[in-house]
Amino acid sequence: MGSGQVTFSVPSGPSDFQGKHVTVAGLGVSGVPAAKVLHARGAIVTVVNDGDDARAREQAAELEALGVTVRLGDGATLPEGTELIVTAPGWQPDKPLFRAAGQAGVPVWGDVELAWRLRGPDAAPWLAVTGTNGKTTTVQMLASILRAAGLRTAAVGNIGVSLLDAVLGEEQYDVLAVELSSYQLHWAPSLRAHSAAVLNLAPDHIDWHGSMEAYARDKGRIYEGNKVACVYNVADKATEDLVREADVEEGCRAVGFTLGTPGPSELGVVEGILVDRAFVADRQKNAQELAEVSDVNPPAPHNIANALAAAALARAFGVPARAVRDGLRAFRPDAHRIAHVADIDGVAYVDDSKATNTHAAEASLAAYEPIVWIAGGLAKGATFDELVAKSAKRLRGAVLIGADRALIRDALARHAPEVPVVDLDRTDTGAMLQAVTEAKRLAQPGDTVLLAPACASMDMFTNYNQRGDAFAAAVRELDA
Incomplete structure (x- = not known):
C-alpha cells in the first residue's frame, strides 16, 4: 500500500464495519475470533500471519471457508486498501x-479495543487490573467477591473467557473483572474502565516495549478515563505516579492499598483485619472491617496485597463488606501459585512455578522463612543481585537448575556467600527430582522448600505448569 493518508471513519459500533477493509494481524487465540467477528459484521477481512505451520494452515482453512482472505508467511506487508488493523496483542x-x-x-487496534468498540449501549462496566505480577489472582479474587455480592460476572481478558465472547455472547453480565497485559493496553487507546488497578511495576517485557518508561506508560493507560477509582499500591510509588498522570473523569478518586495501617482513602491491614478507609462515610475517622487475613488463601504478603486491590475495586463498584469476606473465603488460587504440596519430616514443600521473574520470586521468598530455594531457568535478560540481597537472610540453602543458573549462583556468591548452594549441571526434566532430593538434604524441620524460579521455564519444560507438576511429582516421590 502507498504512503498516502487513508480517509477512514473509525467504527464506533457493531454496524460500522460494513464494507470496511480490515486487516487482522496474527492468527491464534485472538486473531481467529476477531476475524470471524469482523467478517460477520460485513467487513472485508484479510488476515496476515508470520508463520506457515500446520496449525496456521488449519486455522487459515477455517477462515477461508467463510470467505476471509489469509496470507501465511507474510506478516510484514500492509494489504492494499487496508483501513484498519486489528492485531494480536503480542505483535511488537x-x-x-x-x-x-x-x-x-x-x-491499529488490539482485540481489547475491538471488544470495547463492539459493546452494546447497555454493556456491563469493566473493573480492570494490570501489573507486572498478581494480575490473574487479583482478577479471580475480584470475580469471586462480585459473585458473592450476587452479581453476574466473569473473569475475562488475558484470562478465562475472551473479551469478545463476553461482550458479544448471549449471557448478560452486571460487571466484568478484566485482566489486561501491557501488550493489550498498548493497543487499546479508547478503553475507559469504571475503575482500575495497577498492582505493581517492575522491569518486564522491556524488549517488546523498548524501555521501562514505555512499559510503565502502557500500564498506565488502564487509568485513562476511569470513572470512580484509580487503585494503586502504596508500597510502589510508580503506580501512584501513573494515577497522577492519568486523565480521569471528574470525581474519580485515587485509592491506595497497603499491608500497613491505612490512611484515609486507603485499604490496609490492622491487627490481622483487612479494613477499608476509602469507601466509608467520614473516612478521616471511620474504617470498615472487610475480612480477616486468614480469609485470604494463601495469606502470603503479596497475596494479601492482591486481596486488598480486589476488594478496593469491588468496593468502588458498591459491593458490601460481607461480600468481600465471603468472596475471599470462596476463592481458590490456580495451580503453581504458592501452592502447598506436602509436609515431609517437618518441612513444607511449596510450588510457585508461576514466579517466572525476579519481582514475583521476591514476593514469594518474602512469604516464608527459613527457605531452601529452588531457582533457575531462562533469565530473559534479568539480573539477580537485588533479589538475592533482599532475600539472603531467609535462605537456608539454594538448589539451582536450568540454563541461566550461573547468574543466580554468582549473585548468591556476592550477596549470600554463607548460603550453601547446589548447582545442578543438567537441563533435562529429570533434574527436578534431583533438585528436590538435594533440597530435602539441606532443609531442617520448620523450613520451607520453595520452588520460585525467578526465570522462565522453556529451557527444560513446555511451560511453568509442567515445571510445577514436575516439582509436585518429585515431592510425592520423596514421600512415597
Whole structure:
C-alpha cells in the first residue's frame, strides 16, 4: 500500500464495519475470533500471519471457508486498501506492518479495543487490573467477591473467557473483572474502565516495549478515563505516579492499598483485619472491617496485597463488606501459585512455578522463612543481585537448575556467600527430582522448600505448569 493518508471513519459500533477493509494481524487465540467477528459484521477481512505451520494452515482453512482472505508467511506487508488493523496483542509495535500503517494513517487496534468498540449501549462496566505480577489472582479474587455480592460476572481478558465472547455472547453480565497485559493496553487507546488497578511495576517485557518508561506508560493507560477509582499500591510509588498522570473523569478518586495501617482513602491491614478507609462515610475517622487475613488463601504478603486491590475495586463498584469476606473465603488460587504440596519430616514443600521473574520470586521468598530455594531457568535478560540481597537472610540453602543458573549462583556468591548452594549441571526434566532430593538434604524441620524460579521455564519444560507438576511429582516421590 502507498504512503498516502487513508480517509477512514473509525467504527464506533457493531454496524460500522460494513464494507470496511480490515486487516487482522496474527492468527491464534485472538486473531481467529476477531476475524470471524469482523467478517460477520460485513467487513472485508484479510488476515496476515508470520508463520506457515500446520496449525496456521488449519486455522487459515477455517477462515477461508467463510470467505476471509489469509496470507501465511507474510506478516510484514500492509494489504492494499487496508483501513484498519486489528492485531494480536503480542505483535511488537516496531514491526514493518505497523510502520507502514503509521505512514498510511491506518489506525491499529488490539482485540481489547475491538471488544470495547463492539459493546452494546447497555454493556456491563469493566473493573480492570494490570501489573507486572498478581494480575490473574487479583482478577479471580475480584470475580469471586462480585459473585458473592450476587452479581453476574466473569473473569475475562488475558484470562478465562475472551473479551469478545463476553461482550458479544448471549449471557448478560452486571460487571466484568478484566485482566489486561501491557501488550493489550498498548493497543487499546479508547478503553475507559469504571475503575482500575495497577498492582505493581517492575522491569518486564522491556524488549517488546523498548524501555521501562514505555512499559510503565502502557500500564498506565488502564487509568485513562476511569470513572470512580484509580487503585494503586502504596508500597510502589510508580503506580501512584501513573494515577497522577492519568486523565480521569471528574470525581474519580485515587485509592491506595497497603499491608500497613491505612490512611484515609486507603485499604490496609490492622491487627490481622483487612479494613477499608476509602469507601466509608467520614473516612478521616471511620474504617470498615472487610475480612480477616486468614480469609485470604494463601495469606502470603503479596497475596494479601492482591486481596486488598480486589476488594478496593469491588468496593468502588458498591459491593458490601460481607461480600468481600465471603468472596475471599470462596476463592481458590490456580495451580503453581504458592501452592502447598506436602509436609515431609517437618518441612513444607511449596510450588510457585508461576514466579517466572525476579519481582514475583521476591514476593514469594518474602512469604516464608527459613527457605531452601529452588531457582533457575531462562533469565530473559534479568539480573539477580537485588533479589538475592533482599532475600539472603531467609535462605537456608539454594538448589539451582536450568540454563541461566550461573547468574543466580554468582549473585548468591556476592550477596549470600554463607548460603550453601547446589548447582545442578543438567537441563533435562529429570533434574527436578534431583533438585528436590538435594533440597530435602539441606532443609531442617520448620523450613520451607520453595520452588520460585525467578526465570522462565522453556529451557527444560513446555511451560511453568509442567515445571510445577514436575516439582509436585518429585515431592510425592520423596514421600512415597
